[in-house]
Amino acid sequence: xxxxxxxxxxxxxxxxxxxxxxxxxxxxxxxxxxxxxxxxxxxxxxxxxxxxxxxxxxxxxxxxxxxxxxxxxxxxxxxxxxxxxxxxxxxxxxxxxxxxxxxxxxxxxxxxxxxxxxxxxxxxxxxxxxxxxxxxxxxxxxxxxxxxxxxxxxxxxxxxxxxxxxxxxxxxxxxxxxxxxxxxxxxxxxxxxxxxxxxxxxxxxxxxxxxxxxxxxxxxxxxxxxxxxxxxxxxxxxxxxxxxxxxxxxxxxxxxxxxxxxxxxxxxxxxxxxxxxxxxxxxxxxxxxxxxxxxxxxxxxx
Numbered sequence: 563x564x565x566x567x568x569x570x571x572x573x574x575x576x577x578x579x580x581x582x583x584x585x586x587x588x589x590x591x592x593x594x595x596x597x598x599x600x601x602x603x604x605x606x607x608x609x610x611x612x613x614x615x616x617x618x619x620x621x622x623x624x625x626x627x628x629x630x631x632x633x634x635x636x637x638x639x640x641x642x643x644x645x646x647x648x649x650x651x652x653x654x655x656x657x658x659x660x661x662x663x664x665x666x667x668x669x670x671x672x673x674x675x676x677x678x679x680x681x682x683x684x685x686x687x688x689x690x691x692x693x694x695x696x697x698x699x700x701x702x703x704x705x706x707x708x709x710x711x712x713x714x715x716x717x718x719x720x721x722x723x724x725x726x727x728x729x730x731x732x733x734x735x736x737x738x739x740x741x742x743x744x745x746x747x748x749x750x751x752x753x754x755x756x757x758x759x760x761x762x763x764x765x766x767x768x769x770x771x772x773x774x775x776x777x778x779x780x781x782x783x784x785x786x787x788x789x790x791x792x793x794x795x796x797x798x799x800x801x802x803x804x805x806x807x808x809x810x811x812x813x814x815x816x817x818x819x820x821x822x823x824x825x826x827x828x829x830x831x832x833x834x835x836x837x838x839x840x841x842x843x844x845x846x847x848x849x850x851x852x853x854x855x856x857x858x859x860x861x862x863x864x
Contacts, residue, residue, distance in 0.1 A: 596816040600625040605672065605679045607659055607716065608686030610637025612788035613735065615644070616808040617683060622650035629672055629679065631657040632686070659686040660707035662715050669719035679720045681815070683733040684713040691791060692857035694748040699862070702749045709753035713760055721776075728775035733815060734761040738784045738828055742835070746856035758782065765820060779814045783807045783824040785854070792855035799825065799850075 604621045608614040609630035615637075618628055622645035630645075632638045635656050642652040653676055657668045672679065688708045690701040717732055724730030739747060740754035761780040768776050785794035786802045794801055807824050814822035823829050835843060 594817040596813075597818070598624075599681065599816070601627065602680045603627045603629065603677050604681040604683065605629040605631065605716075605720070606683040606685055607631045607657070607712065608735075609641050609654075610634040611641075612790060613786065613804055613807060613811075614685045615641045616804045617685065617811060618645050619648065620808055620812050621645075621681075622648040622652075625649060626681070627676075628652045629676060630654045631659065631668065633658045659712040659716075660688075660704055662711070665712060665715040666719060669716065673720075673723075678723045678727075680724070680729065681731045681733070682716060682720050683735065684716055685733075685735040686712060687735065687737075687790070689747070689750045689790060690857075691746055691750070691854060693746050693859070696857045696860045696862055697749055705749050705753045706756070709750070710756040710760060713757060717764065724776050725771075725773055728773050730775070731777045731779065731815060731818075732764065733811075734758075734778070734780040735811075736761065736780050736782050738782050738823075740782055741828065741832055744852060746854075746858065761820075777818040779811075779819055779822060781807075781811045781814065781822045781824070782828065783810075784828070794852075794854040796853070797849060797851040 599621060604626045606614060606618050606621070606628065609618050610632035611634070614632070618630055618641050621628060628642075628645055628650050630638055630641055630652060631654075632641075633656065638654050638656065642654050645652045653672075655668045655671070658664050686708050688704055690697050690705065692701075713734060721730075721732070724732075734757055736757040737750075737754040739751045740756075740758035743751050758780060761778060765778045768774075768778070783802055784799060785791055785796070786804060786807055788804060802824060810822055810824045813819070821829075834846075838846070
């Protein structure tokens with residue numbers, strides 16, 4: 563590229579940058595347009611309790627058709643009953659999301675017997691809070707199988723029809739642990755970093771392929787009061803309630819927001835992590851004083 567070409571590219575970049583800032587400013591001033599999800603076929607993994615159940619209820623209130631997956635039969639039935647009371651049509655499948663064959667088999671049944679999934683919410687997740695040497699091999703494998711590989715298998719199962727129609731929405735329920743590391747969650751943080759990376763890479767690939775009708779959203783909350791992590795606490799910030807997280811998630815889905823941080827100040831914390839020296843970051847982590855129940859010092863024999 564010659565000097566003239568380089569100047570032209572720089573001018574185009576600066577013009578694009580100014581346009582992007584102006585567009586962002588307008589979005590701050592004007593209310594975002596929300597899409598309707600009534601009648602959409604929504605498949606939600608990890609639907610038997612907590613965030614999954616609350617998300618299913620929100621889609622039910624909007625008259626979406628629901629396909630609910632979980633390994634917990636009893637919890638799945640309870641979620642389905644709550645959603646049916648809200649007027650939704652609900653189909654349930656007992657699926658172990660750590661098993662690829664079960665995912666693919668259930669996906670084929672959904673496509674054959676129910677229809678094309680237009681909104682996929684990958685919510686299922688597992689955790690073992692322990693130091694790395696106290697975490698057993700099968701626990702590490704399970705975290706990766708459910709927290710990231712299941713996302714890939716479900717997406718591979720339902721994305722082809724979305725691609726054919728250039729229409730759909732893939733939701734990745736990740737975690738703040740996909741952006742910030744925490745001691746005694748080495749395997750869990752690693753799996754959630756992978757989930758965030760999957761979301762970003764998939765978003766980029768869909769854009770490259772010109773599939774702008776397929777939207778993506780990634781949810782990254784801090785600790786939620788669901789019992790998923792036992793007895794979490796922090797000196798800065800607070801433990802979130804399920805309803806406030808679901809509210810932000812649904813707003814993100816309805817407005818096609820790519821990354822949903824709960825609380826939203828995590829984006830500022832990410833900026834600080836890139837700007838502050840290591841000593842200052844270590845001090846911030848110390849005063850934040852994140853705590854939760856974890857297994858420490860019990861070395862595993864695999």
